[in-house]
Amino acid sequence: MEADVKARYEARAKIIKAMSHPTRLFIVDELSRGERCVCDLTKMVGDDVSTISKHLSILKGAGIVADEKRGNQVFYSLRAPCVTNFFSCVESVLRKNATEHARLVG
Amino acid sequence: MEADVKARYEARAKIIKAMSHPTRLFIVDELSRGERCVCDLTKMVGDDVSTISKHLSILKGAGIVADEKRGNQVFYSLRAPCVTNFFSCVESVLRKNATEHARLVG
DNA sequence: ATAAAATTTGGCAAACTTGCCAAACAGCCA
DNA sequence: TGGCTGTTTGGCAAGTTTGCCAAATTTTAT
Numbered sequence: 154m155e156a157d158v159k160a161r162y163e164a165r166a167k168i169i170k171a172m173s174h175p176t177r178l179f180i181v182d183e184l185s186r187g188e189r190c191v192c193d194l195t196k197m198v199g200d201d202v203s204t205i206s207k208h209l210s211i212l213k214g215a216g217i218v219a220d221e222k223r224g225n226q227v228f229y230s231l232r233a234p235c236v237t238n239f240f241s242c243v244e245s246v247l248r249k250n251a252t253e254h255a256r257l258v259g
Numbered sequence: 260m261e262a263d264v265k266a267r268y269e270a271r272a273k274i275i276k277a278m279s280h281p282t283r284l285f286i287v288d289e290l291s292r293g294e295r296c297v298c299d300l301t302k303m304v305g306d307d308v309s310t311i312s313k314h315l316s317i318l319k320g321a322g323i324v325a326d327e328k329r330g331n332q333v334f335y336s337l338r339a340p341c342v343t344n345f346f347s348c349v350e351s352v353l354r355k356n357a358t359e360h361a362r363l364v365g
Numbered sequence: 366a367t368a369a370a371a372t373t374t375g376g377c378a379a380a381c382t383t384g385c386c387a388a389a390c391a392g393c394c395a
Numbered sequence: 396t397g398g399c400t401g402t403t404t405g406g407c408a409a410g411t412t413t414g415c416c417a418a419a420t421t422t423t424a425t
Contacts, residue, residue: 170279
């Protein structure tokens with residue numbers, strides 16, 4: 154594969170990779186309902202706040218979320234709401250997988 | 260997060276994770292144009308055939324592609340063509356990132 | 366049977382990811 | 396100022412992913 158084509162797929166993969174973690178997917182789903190501060194997300198997920206902060210910085214680095222500081226809180230919001238569209242496709246794959254599995258098991 | 264909710268996001272993440280590699284993304288893109296044998300994909304990507312085979316088994320394990328053996332070749336095809344929809348969103352994020360970057364650099 | 370072509374599997378080292386803790390940093394208020 | 400709350404960063408150990416090679420497997424052809 155030529156270097157420029159490869160670079161293109163690497164750039165694309167970086168964005169998808171940012172979504173490829175259960176916690177980050179949960180965060181994206183939650184942000185689709187409106188902005189949330191780090192403290193809210195931390196309470197919901199239940200991991201250490203430093204862990205949540207790092208997940209958020211990965212999403213931000215990919216350009217998927219935006220952050221805004223207000224007072225001593227940081228609010229995150231979806232910068233690319235279209236990522237929400239991934240869910241319906243993913244759900245359809247999961248349903249198809251479940252059906253196939255049921256068929257094989259009998 | 261409750262165990263069942265967590266399991267749900269893990270299942271979703273597994274599918275997105277399967278797409279989160281440049282080579283696998285290329286393969287999905289290529290398969291959107293029709294089925295391809297492992298040998299075709301290997302030539303296009305230029306990695307070792309065992310590497311391509313492993314990427315394909317990850318995509319298959321996620322339920323994204325299907326395989327069919329014909330003669331001594333194995334043909335892969337998209338089992339979940341909706342994953343192709345990811346690309347337009349990813350491209351829009353990349354464009355937005357590029358614009359933002361240009362703005363910051365001046 | 367034997368060989369050749371296509372694909373998968375096992376194994377391994379290098380690189381990357383994850384999630385916790387502790388420490389640093391920033392903003393607010395007494 | 397000092398302390399408090401909210402967030403980010405550095406560091407690290409454990410786990411995961413990647414991509415190559417060599418070996419095994421499967422199918423076709425001689």
